[in-house]
Amino acid sequence: MEGNDKLTEDKIFEAATTVFEEQGMTGARMQNIADRAGINKALLHYYFRTKDQLFDAVFSKLAQKMFQKFSPIFEENLSLEDKIRFFIKEHINFLKENPKLPGFIIHEINRNPQRIKKMLRNVDFKILWSAILKHHSDELGDYNITEENLPQIMTTIVSLTVFPFAARGLIEVIFSNVGVDFDKYIEERKEFAAEFVIKAIKK
Amino acid sequence: MEGNDKLTEDKIFEAATTVFEEQGMTGARMQNIADRAGINKALLHYYFRTKDQLFDAVFSKLAQKMFQKFSPIFEENLSLEDKIRFFIKEHINFLKENPKLPGFIIHEINRNPQRIKKMLRNVDFKILWSAILKHHSDELGDYNITEENLPQIMTTIVSLTVFPFAARGLIEVIFSNVGVDFDKYIEERKEFAAEFVIKAIKK
DNA sequence: GTCTATAGAAGGATAGAC
DNA sequence: GTCTATCCTTCTATAGAC
Known part of the structure; x- marks a missing residue:
C-alpha cells in the first residue's frame, strides 16, 4: 500500500517535528x-531505524525551511526600503506559523555546531552578500550601508524578527505583567521593526 | 570540615553550570x-539529592545573574543616549563572559515556561517601566518614545545584544564563509547597536 | 564527607507473530 | 506494514563501608 505507506511516514514525521x-x-x-x-x-524504527536518523530528517527539513525564507533578500525586485519592509513582514508571518522554530534551531546548533556547518558547506555567502550591494548600488548613496557594516546590519534585521519568538516564554511573562498582548505586539512589530531599521540606516 | 564542605559544593555547582x-x-x-x-x-546526590534540584539551583542562579544585568536601565544617572550606550556596552561585555547563557535560558524557558513565571511572580514590571519614562521625562520630547511603543523599543535593544550570542553557532559559520571574525564583530557591535538605536528613536 | 557497588527505572531498539 | 513482547543499555538514585 504505497498510499498508506506515505501517510504513516508523514504522520510520524509530523509528530516527531512537534516533539523535537x-x-x-x-x-x-x-x-x-x-x-x-x-x-x-x-513502527518508528521500521521507518527511520534510529532516533538519531529521525532527528536528522526533522532537523534538516526545518533548517531548510528556515533558510528558504531568506531568499527574498536576494531576489525580489524592490527598492531597498520596500525590500526591508517586505522581508520583515513576511519573515514575521512565517515565524507566527512556526513560533517554536527559532528556539529549536538555536538550541540544536549550540548543542552540535558541526551539523549546520556540514549543511552549509557548499553555500557561498560571499557571493550572496555582494549581490545585495550590487543589486541596490544606485541607492546606496542614500544609506549608511557598506561591505564593512553589512554583517552588523544583516544580523540586526534578523535579530529584530527572530528574537521575540526565541525568547517568547520570557517576554510573555513580562508583557502579561505590564498588560501587553504578545500577538498584538508581534503584529505591530512588522511596521515598527521595518521603520526602525530604515530610519537608522538613512543618511 | 566546613571549609572543605563549601569547596566541594562549589566545585559541583560550577561543573553542573558548565554541563547544563x-x-x-x-x-x-x-x-x-x-x-x-x-x-x-x-556525592552529587549527597549535596543536591536529585538532578532536578541541582538543575533548579543552577538555573535560578543563572537567571538571577542575567536579570541583575538589566538594573542599570533603571538606576544609572545618565542621559537617555548615554544610558543606551552604557547598557549595550556593559551587556555585551557581560555576554562575552557568559556566551552560553542566552541559548541556555531560551531553551529551558521554552521547555518549561512555568519555572520563570514562578521566579518573576513578585516583580512589578509596570512600575519599573514607567520609572524609565519618568526618569527621562524632560528628554522625551526629542525622541519617539511613548508608553505605547516602549515594549517594542525595550525588546529591540535586548534583541540587538542577545541574539548574536544565542545564534552564535549559526552566525559563526556564515561569518567564516564571508571572512568576518565573530569576536571583532562583537566588539564593533557595542558602538554599532547603540548608535543604530539612538538614530532610530531620534525625532 | 567520600567512596564502591548496585538497585531500579526509563528509554532505545529488536524479534517474531500476524 | 503493523503489532506485542522483550531485550539491553543507559542513567538516576541509594545502600553501606570507610
Missing part, C-alpha cells in the same frame, strides 16, 4: 512521538 | 558533572 521542536533531541521520547502519531514505537 | 549550559537539563548527565567536578556520582 518542543523538547529538543535529548528531551524527546520515542514513546511520546509514537503516541502522538497514533502508532507504536516499533 | 552546554547540554541543557535533558542532555546533561550526572556522570559527566561528577567527572568534571573531580568527584563521584554519589
Whole structure:
C-alpha cells in the first residue's frame, strides 16, 4: 500500500517535528512521538531505524525551511526600503506559523555546531552578500550601508524578527505583567521593526 | 570540615553550570558533572539529592545573574543616549563572559515556561517601566518614545545584544564563509547597536 | 564527607507473530 | 506494514563501608 505507506511516514514525521521542536533531541521520547502519531514505537524504527536518523530528517527539513525564507533578500525586485519592509513582514508571518522554530534551531546548533556547518558547506555567502550591494548600488548613496557594516546590519534585521519568538516564554511573562498582548505586539512589530531599521540606516 | 564542605559544593555547582549550559537539563548527565567536578556520582546526590534540584539551583542562579544585568536601565544617572550606550556596552561585555547563557535560558524557558513565571511572580514590571519614562521625562520630547511603543523599543535593544550570542553557532559559520571574525564583530557591535538605536528613536 | 557497588527505572531498539 | 513482547543499555538514585 504505497498510499498508506506515505501517510504513516508523514504522520510520524509530523509528530516527531512537534516533539523535537518542543523538547529538543535529548528531551524527546520515542514513546511520546509514537503516541502522538497514533502508532507504536516499533513502527518508528521500521521507518527511520534510529532516533538519531529521525532527528536528522526533522532537523534538516526545518533548517531548510528556515533558510528558504531568506531568499527574498536576494531576489525580489524592490527598492531597498520596500525590500526591508517586505522581508520583515513576511519573515514575521512565517515565524507566527512556526513560533517554536527559532528556539529549536538555536538550541540544536549550540548543542552540535558541526551539523549546520556540514549543511552549509557548499553555500557561498560571499557571493550572496555582494549581490545585495550590487543589486541596490544606485541607492546606496542614500544609506549608511557598506561591505564593512553589512554583517552588523544583516544580523540586526534578523535579530529584530527572530528574537521575540526565541525568547517568547520570557517576554510573555513580562508583557502579561505590564498588560501587553504578545500577538498584538508581534503584529505591530512588522511596521515598527521595518521603520526602525530604515530610519537608522538613512543618511 | 566546613571549609572543605563549601569547596566541594562549589566545585559541583560550577561543573553542573558548565554541563547544563552546554547540554541543557535533558542532555546533561550526572556522570559527566561528577567527572568534571573531580568527584563521584554519589556525592552529587549527597549535596543536591536529585538532578532536578541541582538543575533548579543552577538555573535560578543563572537567571538571577542575567536579570541583575538589566538594573542599570533603571538606576544609572545618565542621559537617555548615554544610558543606551552604557547598557549595550556593559551587556555585551557581560555576554562575552557568559556566551552560553542566552541559548541556555531560551531553551529551558521554552521547555518549561512555568519555572520563570514562578521566579518573576513578585516583580512589578509596570512600575519599573514607567520609572524609565519618568526618569527621562524632560528628554522625551526629542525622541519617539511613548508608553505605547516602549515594549517594542525595550525588546529591540535586548534583541540587538542577545541574539548574536544565542545564534552564535549559526552566525559563526556564515561569518567564516564571508571572512568576518565573530569576536571583532562583537566588539564593533557595542558602538554599532547603540548608535543604530539612538538614530532610530531620534525625532 | 567520600567512596564502591548496585538497585531500579526509563528509554532505545529488536524479534517474531500476524 | 503493523503489532506485542522483550531485550539491553543507559542513567538516576541509594545502600553501606570507610
